[in-house]
Amino acid sequence: MSALPRDFLWGASTSPHQTEGNNTGSDWWRMEHLAGDRLELSGDALDSYHRYGEDMRLLADAGLNAYRFGVEWARVEPEPGEFSRAGLAHYRRMIETARELGLEPVVTLHHFSSPKWFADEGGWTGDTAVDRFTRYVEEVCVILDGVEWVVTINEPNLLAVMASYTQGEGSPVPDTGIGERLVHAHRAAVRVLRERTSAKVGWSVAQQALVPAPGAEVVCAQLRYAWEDLYHHGARGDDFLGVQSYTSQTVDSRGVVPHPPHPGNTLTGWAYRPDALGIALRHAWEAVEGRVPLLVTENGIATADDARRIAYTAGALEALYGAVAExxxxxGYFHWSALDxxxxxxxxxxxxxxxxxxETFVRTPKPSLGWLGGVARRGGGLE
Known part of the structure; x- marks a missing residue:
């Protein structure tokens, strides 16, 4: 294991829509209910809107020292220009609870879901997008006193894919025009946050860990730009970049090579590639330039086998340590996710x-939580 900073963050991540429940004002809530059988419903989710204290205590008791969670825009601004003081106070209580439990809060301001009214204005493709998001960030600044880490937008490259599908122009590759608008929104948010808070500011990018097949280097570079490097360039000058990594794929002359069906694939169909984290960290470090520090804001595996989760995470951490050694x-390292x-x-x-x-919302820690907490207590030691 390479030496890690003494204040290295060991944590886990969640997002509001995936955990809180009853996010009725969001575009995702509406989409779920209009999709028929194509999508399951989030419903009560995990009721973390009310049970966040219990969630945080489980992480802290295990030995973790940080927690990444988000502010839900639809709860804070249910109608254009109408901000909920109660909604803001809720997220301030979450920040304070994390601090009381010894968890460093890493706060994400946008994690895929947006207010329905924002979607009705065109969402991230609309002319009002940057101004609307900037105004929201200005309001959230009032609760960020003492917060040291703020993620403006989660995985803008995947947002660009989602937005293009919403407009009926779906593509499996992020739309660079929408991507450029997201970069503009991020830069505007960074300016506001630097003026009004003392937080370190960055955003998190979904890293593909693309590897070129022989002779496909040019195609791979083109895909890397659309998938990642546009957003890496948008992070230049930031205080950090969030790296989110799960698997790796090869690029040949025709593009990304799909993962073939395999019994070793994860529940999402992805190849089991804990080494992808090292590939992602090295590429992000070079692409951002200016030596912007990195946080692993998401890394994990979809599996019902918790022993496999531990093995995957150990492999990913070994890859992280290898990158640090270079x-x-x-x-910091944040596991995705804190909860199922x-x-x-x-x-x-x-x-x-x-x-x-x-049904009951009873939380049951898995052995992997205790294992990761032990790694944190040992300063990164895997045994």
Whole structure:
């Protein structure tokens, strides 16, 4: 294991829509209810809107020292320009609860879901998008006193894919025009946050860990730009970049090579590739330039076999340590996810360190939570 910073963050991540429940003002809630049988419903989710204290205590008691969670825009601004003081106060209580339990709060301001009215204005493709998001960020700043880490937008590259599908122009590759607008929104948010808070500010990018087949280097570079590097360039000058990694894929002359069916694939159909985290960290470090520090804001595996989760996470951490040994500046590791949650239209893929009974909401920590907490207590030691 390479030496990690003394203040290295060991945590787990969640998002509001996937855990809180009854996010009735969001575009995702509406989409779920209009999709018929194509999507399952989030419903009460895990009732973490009311049970966040219990969730945080389980993480802290296990030995973790940080928690990444989000503010739900639809709860804070249910109608354009109409901000909920009660909604803001709720998220301030979450920040304070995390601090009381010894967890460093890493706060995400947008994690896929938006207010319905924002979607009706065109969402991220609309002319009002940047101004609307900037105004929301200005309001959220009032609750961020003392918060050291703020993620403006989660996985903007996947947001660009989602937005293009919403407009009927779906593509499996992020729309760079929408991506550029998201970069603009991020840069505007960074300016506001730097003016009004003392937080370190960045955003998190879904890393593909693409590897070129022989002779496909040019095609791979083109895909990397659309998938990642547009967003890496948008992070230049930030205080950190969030790296989110799960698997790796090869690129040949025709594009990304799909994962073939295999009994070793995860519940999402992805290849079992804990080494992808090292590939992702190295590429992000080089692509951002200016040596922007990295946080692993998401890394995990969808599996019902918790022993496999531990093995995957150990492999991913070994890959992280290898990148650090080569000079990559990594400041923290956040497992996805803290709990088995709503995976954007499906309940089956279980990523969590904590199992949740969706009838009673009883939380049951898995062995993987205790294992990761032990790693944190040992400063990164895997044994």
């Amino acid at each position: 000079g990559v500046d990594v400041r 949650n709503f995976e954007w239209g499906r309940w089956e893929p279980t990523f969590g360190l904590i199992e949740v009974d969706r």
